[in-house]
Amino acid sequence: MLNPQIRKALPVYDKILDQEKKPRFKLNKKLLDEKIKKAYKLLAKCELCEHKCKVNRLKGKLGVCGVGNKIDVSSYFVHMGEEPFLVPSFTIFFMNCTFKCQFCQNWTISQGFEIGHTFTEEELAEIIDRYKHCRNVNFVGGEPTPYLPFILKTLTFVKSNIPVVWNSNFYMSEKSMDLLKDVVDVYLSDFKYGNDECAKRLSKIDNYMDVIMRNHLLAFKDAELVIRHLVLPNHVECCTKPILEFIAENFKDKAVLNLMDQYRPEFKAKYYPEINRGLKREEFEEAEGYAEKLGLNFIT
Numbered sequence: 001m002l003n004p005q006i007r008k009a010l011p012v013y014d015k016i017l018d019q020e021k022k023p024r025f026k027l028n029k030k031l032l033d034e035k036i037k038k039a040y041k042l043l044a045k046c047e048l049c050e051h052k053c054k055v056n057r058l059k060g061k062l063g064v065c066g067v068g069n070k071i072d073v074s075s076y077f078v079h080m081g082e083e084p085f086l087v088p089s090f091t092i093f094f095m096n097c098t099f100k101c102q103f104c105q106n107w108t109i110s111q112g113f114e115i116g117h118t119f120t121e122e123e124l125a126e127i128i129d130r131y132k133h134c135r136n137v138n139f140v141g142g143e144p145t146p147y148l149p150f151i152l153k154t155l156t157f158v159k160s161n162i163p164v165v166w167n168s169n170f171y172m173s174e175k176s177m178d179l180l181k182d183v184v185d186v187y188l189s190d191f192k193y194g195n196d197e198c199a200k201r202l203s204k205i206d207n208y209m210d211v212i213m214r215n216h217l218l219a220f221k222d223a224e225l226v227i228r229h230l231v232l233p234n235h236v237e238c239c240t241k242p243i244l245e246f247i248a249e250n251f252k253d254k255a256v257l258n259l260m261d262q263y264r265p266e267f268k269a270k271y272y273p274e275i276n277r278g279l280k281r282e283e284f285e286e287a288e289g290y291a292e293k294l295g296l297n298f299i300t
Contacts, residue, residue, distance in 0.1 A: 014085070017135045017163050017185070032156060035179050039149035043069070048176050049098045049145050050211045066096040067146035071124060071154075072116030074109045074142065078134060083226060083258055083299065086165065086186070090134035092124070094141040098171050100204040101192075103232075103275055107267040109142045121150055125157030132160035136185065140167035148176055152183065170215045171205065177218045187219040188226045194242030198235065202272065213246060225255040230263055231287045234274040240287045244294055253297035259287055261300065 045054040046063050055061040060068045072095040079091040097110035108114045119127070128137050137158075139151055145168060155164070163185040170189045172180070191212060193199040199208030219225050227247060231240050247257060261284040265276050284300075291298045 017086070029156070032152065032183070035183070036149065036152045036156070038175075039152055039179050042175060043149055046146075047173050048148055049143075049171050050173050050207065051098060051171075052173065063146060065098045065143065065146040066112045071119045071121070071147060071150045072096070073119060073124070074114055074116055076127065078131060079138065082138065083188075083256070086135060086138070086188075086226075088134045089136050089138045089165065090128065090131035090162075091138040091140055091167075092128075094139070094144050094147050096146065097141055097143040097169070098145055099143070099169055101267070102202050102204075102272060103263075103266055103269040105264065105266045106142070111267075121154040122157050124150075124154045125159075128154070128158050128162065129160045132162055134162070136163040136165045138165040138167050138188070140188075143169055143171075145169075145172050145176060148172075148179060152179065155183070170212050170219075171208075172215055174214070174218075177215055181218075181222050184219075184223050186224045186226060187222070189216060189219070189228060191216070191227050191229050191243050192239070193235075194239035194246075198239055202275070216246075217250060220251055220255060225251065226258065227255055228258045228260060230260040231279055231284055232263055232275055233277055233279050233283065236283050236286055241290055244287075244290055244296060247296055248294040253295060255297065257291065257296050257298035259284075259291055259298050259300045 043057040051064040074093040076092045095116035166184045167188040
């Protein structure tokens, strides 16, 4: 369903994703080069995400995310299943993730069960340019955050005027948020939980709410914001409603919410009885009704 309110947003996204009108980056090459230097310096004691494990990834050591000093890609293709105003989206799926979601539907990618394809920054840029007819390049995974220095460097080799979508779980550190500032055109977040307890139990993440709320507020100030929320079985009250309330309080209808109902028990969900089933229709209808009540700009 396309909520009538989103029709107001579509011309805005059309303007943002118009490659003929958009400057290549919102910052000049000198500033981008400075960001790259800072990003690679962070790799020596990695603090790209809020795990801040501080391993020396420049020397190939693996962080909590399982990523070292190479660009490892699971796949890339023209994605037609994204939000309607983003397609066709040239989507790059990076290997590994900063989360350990027990129900991950892309677990073979996020948990490193696949063997990725390794690229240099120049090679990845060349691939992006081949798909310059798409509305954007969409960095996802897994999770793109561990690859941020490589992505920034890749963008210096991209010749086409293609907008950037940062498709993330939003567990970036403040330093990473600063590196992303003025580079990203659309932030596409995955807002999973409405409390720290569920995040710890189901994704093995600490301090979830403080980090994710902070990063959403920073992203909203920097660029356009689209928020995805996958409604989980038995988590409407503890997770969905608090997330919707946060969106209403801070963004109202200025951010687009994609309320998603395609949950299915995957990976290790069988060990967690409350999510070891599909989503009931009435659960999703309750989430929809609450989004409508709060006046959110949402699609389903």
